[in-house]
Every structure is written in C-alpha cells, then in structure tokens.
Amino acid sequence: MLTLPPLSLYIHIPWCVQKCPYCDFNSHAQPEVIPEQAYINCLLDDLRADLKWVQGRPLQSIFIGGGTPSLFSADGIARLLHEVEGLIPFADDIEITLEANPGTFEAERFAGFSKGGVNRLSIGVQSLIEQHLKRLGRIHDPAQARAAAELAGELRQQGLLSSFNLDLMHGLPDQTEAEAISDLDGIIALQPPHISWYQLTIEPNTLFASQPPTLPDDDTLWDIYEQGHQRLAAAGYEQYEVSAYGKTGHRGQHNLNYWRFGDYLGIGCGAHGKVTLPAENRILRTEKVKHPRGYLDLSRPYLYRSWDVAKKERVFEFFMNQLRLLEPALKSSFVDYTGLSLEDADQVLKKSIQQGLLTNKSDHWQTTPRGRLYLNSILTELVEV
Incomplete structure (x- = not known):
C-alpha cells in the first residue's frame, strides 16, 4: 500500500537573456x-x-527555476507566492528558493525577492574566471558574481534570507586543474x-553537443x-549528495525531497511533476506544455501529458534518486513510497x-565508497534487470 510522501512545488519561468x-x-x-502578469495568471490557473493531487498536504518547499526567474519583478514573485499560499498551506519551516543570475540588474532585486517571501537564493555563478564565463555564454563578470554573493550574505545577516x-x-572547456x-x-x-559543485557534462541538443569543446x-x-572535496571538507562543508555541499543546517530541502522520492507538483512551461495516489495504487508523472506561446494560449490545457510509473520503473526511479545521496536508503521508505516489497528491491x-x-x-541500503565511484554501473544494472 502506498504512503503519501512530503509534497513540494516546482515553478518554471522559461525566459533567459540568451x-x-x-x-x-x-x-x-x-x-x-x-x-509577466499573464504568465503568473497562467501559473495560478x-x-x-x-489541487486534486495535494491530498491534504502542506508544501514543504517551493523552487522557482528556469530559465532566469530573477528576470521577473519582486512584486510579481511576491504576488505569485501570496496566491500560491492561498491555494495550498505552507509548512511552518517551508524553504522557498529562487534561481538568480548574478548580473547587477537581477542582484538589485534580491532584497525585494526576500521581502516577497523567498527565503533562499540559488545564484548561478558557474565560474569566477572571465574567459570561462565567456566560453560558457554567461552574461555576468566575476565582479558581478562576487557582488551578488556578498549581497546575499548581507541579506542573510539581516534575517531576510535563511540561506543561499x-x-x-x-x-570546463580548456580548464586546467589549477584554474x-x-x-x-x-x-x-x-x-x-x-555550494553546488558539479562537473560540466555535454547534453544532447545543445550547442556544445553540436560543436564539442575540448574538456x-x-x-x-x-x-x-x-582536491576540491578536501578543500570543501576543510572549510566545513559536508557532502550529502554527489554534487551538493552544505554547512550544518543548510542542506537544500527541495532537492532532498526529489532525491528521497517525494512528491512534487510542477507548474509552468515544460514543468514535470510526480504525484502519489494511494487509493488507486498509482504513481503519476506529469508534464506541462513546453513552449511559452502554447502555455499562454488560454484555449489549451496546461497538462501536455501524464503517465503511470510502472512497477519496474518505480524501483529504478527510487534508487536513481536515493543513491545520489550519501545517507542510507531506508527500506521502510522504499516500501512506503513505491508500494513494493523488499523482494522487489533485492532482486535488482x-x-x-x-x-x-x-x-x-x-x-x-547504502553505497560504499567504491559504489559512489561506480554509481552509473549500479543504475545501469537496475535498468537491465
């Protein structure tokens, strides 16, 4: 029998400068x-x-991603969060994260975002070296990145942010070890x-895929x-996921809910969701209309497609996410959140x-130090069984 996991909300804002x-x-x-206002109206609709998938749960976290959500006004984000809370209650300790670019134009809005309900910022620095920022197509410079981080730190000291x-x-392309x-x-x-510290990967359907750089x-x-892991540990950062490092009390709660196979509603262009329906013994995946033009067309439904997660896929999806974490994968969570037996897990x-x-x-279950190095091998095995 399935048990309802915690519930989060993902909000996608699709526009970028480039x-x-x-x-x-x-x-x-x-x-x-x-x-902006038309898109917010659509997000709320x-x-x-x-709402039928909330099933009485409060929101434990909200993540506003993109795109570049910090292109929206502080008033627009405040209105959006206020109306979301009117539809679904917020947990007392809800984490509300907004992705932001460190350009001056966006950084000036940081205080407004925090006053509007955002309590955590995720700032896309990516590098502090000018030549690498240009190679990555980023529009900010190292000075703007540092200024944005310092501003976020000041807002945290003032109690306007709980974390960032x-x-x-x-x-990166042509990056040396020293760099x-x-x-x-x-x-x-x-x-x-x-700190989210992760390796660049070349993804399909990107410019780097069609014109591969030298890595x-x-x-x-x-x-x-x-070397990096040693430096992070020495500075007091605990690695709790493959690419996530946090100081005590600052783990990212929204991503933790993903990795622990929690539920999340996804609204906005191309947003994905996962919802558990215990009464029907179903786990449902959802995907919204991808292009802004179609999403803003009020004659169309926002839901592009939905599909059930089959039994074998539940096993893979649980471990694909959970094994990214350094914490143990609880057997009770596997049974509760997949509706399967331990024998189903033991087999794969x-x-x-x-x-x-x-x-x-x-x-x-838990990955060993060797298993963390060969995580892809474990996941491949899950697919092939």
Whole structure:
C-alpha cells in the first residue's frame, strides 16, 4: 500500500537573456517585453488544476527555476507566492528558493525577492574566471558574481534570507586543474551556506553537443574532484549528495525531497511533476506544455501529458534518486513510497551488493565508497534487470 510522501512545488519561468551553449533546460530568449502578469495568471490557473493531487498536504518547499526567474519583478514573485499560499498551506519551516543570475540588474532585486517571501537564493555563478564565463555564454563578470554573493550574505545577516547557494562548474572547456581549484577557493571565500559543485557534462541538443569543446581528461577531472572535496571538507562543508555541499543546517530541502522520492507538483512551461495516489495504487508523472506561446494560449490545457510509473520503473526511479545521496536508503521508505516489497528491491540490487558497491543492512541500503565511484554501473544494472 502506498504512503503519501512530503509534497513540494516546482515553478518554471522559461525566459533567459540568451541561451547558454551547455544548457538543455527548457529556456527561451526573452521577448522584448516579458508577459509577466499573464504568465503568473497562467501559473495560478495551472496550479488550481493540480489541487486534486495535494491530498491534504502542506508544501514543504517551493523552487522557482528556469530559465532566469530573477528576470521577473519582486512584486510579481511576491504576488505569485501570496496566491500560491492561498491555494495550498505552507509548512511552518517551508524553504522557498529562487534561481538568480548574478548580473547587477537581477542582484538589485534580491532584497525585494526576500521581502516577497523567498527565503533562499540559488545564484548561478558557474565560474569566477572571465574567459570561462565567456566560453560558457554567461552574461555576468566575476565582479558581478562576487557582488551578488556578498549581497546575499548581507541579506542573510539581516534575517531576510535563511540561506543561499552558489552554483559552480568544473571540467570546463580548456580548464586546467589549477584554474578549477582557484575557482572553488574563490567560491569558498564568499562563505555561502551551500555550494553546488558539479562537473560540466555535454547534453544532447545543445550547442556544445553540436560543436564539442575540448574538456579536461579523466585523470585531471579526478584530481580536481579529490582536491576540491578536501578543500570543501576543510572549510566545513559536508557532502550529502554527489554534487551538493552544505554547512550544518543548510542542506537544500527541495532537492532532498526529489532525491528521497517525494512528491512534487510542477507548474509552468515544460514543468514535470510526480504525484502519489494511494487509493488507486498509482504513481503519476506529469508534464506541462513546453513552449511559452502554447502555455499562454488560454484555449489549451496546461497538462501536455501524464503517465503511470510502472512497477519496474518505480524501483529504478527510487534508487536513481536515493543513491545520489550519501545517507542510507531506508527500506521502510522504499516500501512506503513505491508500494513494493523488499523482494522487489533485492532482486535488482543483488549483483551490486555482491560486487561490494552497496551494503545491505537490516533497515537500509547504502553505497560504499567504491559504489559512489561506480554509481552509473549500479543504475545501469537496475535498468537491465
């Protein structure tokens, strides 16, 4: 029997100043005038159509992603959050994150976002080296990135933010090991409570995929990771997921809900959702209309498609997310949130356990240090069984 997991909300704002060559997210170059109020109206109507899936739960977290959500006005974000709360109650300790670019224009709005209900910012720095920012197609410079991080720190000291995250990539085109570590040292010096430090991957349907850049070799990438991990640990950051590092009390709650196989409603262009329906023994995936023009067409439904997560897929999806975390995967959570038996898990995990990639305890499974290095092998095994 399925048990309802915690509920989150993802809100997608699709516009960017320009498309970055590595980005495979659903983003579109902004029009001359962004239809902010019309889009917010559609977001709220979209959410109203999804209320049947709330099932009495409060929202534990909200993540406003994109695109570049910080292109919206502070008043627009405040109105959106106020009306969302009128539709679904907020948990007392709700985490509300907004993705932001560190350009001056957006940074000036940070205080307004926090006053409107945002209590956590996620700032896309990506690098503090000018040549790499240009290679990545970013429109800010290192000084703007530092200024944005310092402003977020000031807002936190004033009690207007509870936390903030800085995104940083490594393994960039023609990046040396020394440059990657220098970048990380620069981010640590800004003292964010949370750092997302991840390796650049070339995704299909991106400019980098059609015109592949020269990336560091595997030995260099491994040396970068080892040195970087040591620096982060020495600075008081705890790694709790493959690419997520937080100081005590500053883990990203929204992504944790994803990784723990929680539920989330997804509203906005191309947003995905996952909802559990215990009475029907179903787990449902949803996807909204992808293009802004179609999404804003009031003659069309916002829901593009929905589909059931089959039994075998539930096993894969649970472990695909959960095994990214360094914490144990609780057997009780597997049974509760997939509606399956432990035998269903044992069948697909057996080989990874025998190979020493996973430990199997009475109440949990957990990746071993070797298993973390071969996580893709574990997931491939789940697909093939």
